[in-house]
Structure formats: C-alpha cells, structure tokens
Amino acid sequence: QLQLHESGPGLVKPSETLSLTCTVSGGSISSSNFYWGWIRQSPGKGLEWIGSIFNGATTDYNPSLKSRVTISLDTSKNQFSLKLTSVTAADTAVYFCTDYGSGVANLWGPGTLVTVSS
Amino acid sequence: SSELTQDPVVSVALGQTVRITCQGDSLRTFSATWYQQKPGQAPVLLIFAKNIRPSGIPDRFSGSSSGDTASLTITGAQAEDEADYYCNSRDSSATHWVFGGGTRLTVL
Numbered sequence: 001q002l003q004l005h006e007s008g009p010g011l012v013k014p015s016e017t018l019s020l021t022c023t024v025s026g027g028s029i030s031s032s033n034f035y036w037g038w039i040r041q042s043p044g045k046g047l048e049w050i051g052s053i054f055n056g057a058t059t060d061y062n063p064s065l066k067s068r069v070t071i072s073l074d075t076s077k078n079q080f081s082l083k084l085t086s087v088t089a090a091d092t093a094v095y096f097c098t099d100y101g102s103g104v105a106n107l108w109g110p111g112t113l114v115t116v117s118s
Numbered sequence: 119s120s121e122l123t124q125d126p127v128v129s130v131a132l133g134q135t136v137r138i139t140c141q142g143d144s145l146r147t148f149s150a151t152w153y154q155q156k157p158g159q160a161p162v163l164l165i166f167a168k169n170i171r172p173s174g175i176p177d178r179f180s181g182s183s184s185g186d187t188a189s190l191t192i193t194g195a196q197a198e199d200e201a202d203y204y205c206n207s208r209d210s211s212a213t214h215w216v217f218g219g220g221t222r223l224t225v226l
Contacts, residue, residue: 060214
C-alpha cells in the first residue's frame with residue numbers, strides 16, 4: 001500500500017524559498033494513473049489546495065499562489081516536491097502531501113509544520 | 119472567504135442523525151468531496167463522487183446534493199465522529215479547487 005511522508009526544513013526566513021519533499025513508498029510515483037499534490041493548513045484554520053501534478057509533468061496551481069509555486073517529480077527517487085518562493089508569515093502552515101487528483105485525496109502524509117520567521 | 123460555505127459549528131446528540139452542508143454555485147455542476155479531520159491528524163477521505171465511500175468508511179456516512187448545496191449525513195452519530203469536516207470541489211469558474219471553511223462537529 002502506498003504511503004506518503006513529507007520532509008524539509010521546519011523554519012524558513014521571510015522572503016526565502018520553502019522547499020518540501022514527499023517520499024512515496026510502496027509503489028511507483030511514475031504511474032500514469034496517479035496525481036500528486038500539496039495541501040496546507042494554517043494554524044487553527046481550514047485546508048487550502050496548493051497545487052497538483054499529473055501525467056508526470058502537467059501542473060495545476062491555486063491561482064492565489066501560482067506565481068510563487070512549483071511542483072515537480074523526481075522519479076529516480078520516487079519523490080515529488082514543492083517550492084514556494086518569497087514566503088511571508090502567512091505561509092506558516094502544516095503542509096500535507098497527497099495523491100490529490102480531481103478533487104479526491106485518498107492518501108495523505110502526516111503533515112509537516114513550516115514556520116516562516118526570522 | 120471560501121467559495122464553498124459551511125456552518126462553522128454543528129452539534130448532535132449521541133446516536134442521532136446530523137447533516138453538514140456545503141453551499142456554493144459550483145456545486146450545481148460539480149460534486150463535492152468530503153473529508154474528516156481529527157486534531158493533530160491528516161484529513162481522511164469520507165465521500166467522493168457525491169456518495170461513494172472509500173473502503174473502511176462506515177456506512178453511517180453518506181453524501182447527497184441538491185441545487186447549490188451538498189450534504190454530508192451521519193446517521194447515528196458516534197463519539198468518535200467528533201471532528202472537523204471539510205467539503206471540497208471546483209471553484210465557481212471551474213479553474214481550480216477550493217475547500218469549504220470547515221464544520222466542527224460536536225457529539226453531545
């Protein structure tokens with residue numbers, strides 16, 4: 001059974017780039033049937049879709065974040081990643097990696113808290 | 119503000135039935151997906167494609183839709199159903215995905 005797990009720095013300085021990696025275990029990330037995506041949750045707040053990647057290279061991003069977000073795959077490592085540039089305190093959140101596709105996320109990583117602070 | 123509107127707080131007596139709603143223009147066209155989230159945990163997929171439950175989800179959870187409103191019904195609420203519930207669907211322009219603001223369910 002597929003499992004997901006996020007990793008990356010828990011603290012990022014304002015204006016810098018947030019980089020997270022999701023490691024997929026129990027199966028291949030390069031299956032054409034799979035979508036992969038990122039969702040975040042600010043402390044005490046609701047869920048926000050960040051973006052998704054499917055068919056290996058096609059990306060779809062939340063318009064409110066599109067200018068700052070990149071999601072990519074590394075099939076050699078069975079991982080996908082999130083990069084969010086020019087972060088501010090408003091980007092402080094728990095970041096979840098998922099198999100989010102067509103509005104459905106069946107698999108979730110446990111989430112990782114990223115705090116933006118100097 | 120979210121394009122999908124949920125009541126922030128709903129309560130239900132143990133064993134009773136409760137309906138959690140999600141309202142938005144996009145729901146006239148697109149189905150809602152429902153997630154349950156307990157404190158400190160990742161969300162869990164409850165319902166997709168209007169009323170399909172993934173394996174392992176109890177059949178007391180069901181989904182429905184009418185007009186611009188999608189509903190999650192819990193028939194015979196249990197203490198372990200106390201959680202936050204989120205709906206998810208397309209935005210009104212059908213260009214991206216949005217979540218409702220979430221409903222905190224209290225089981226009395």
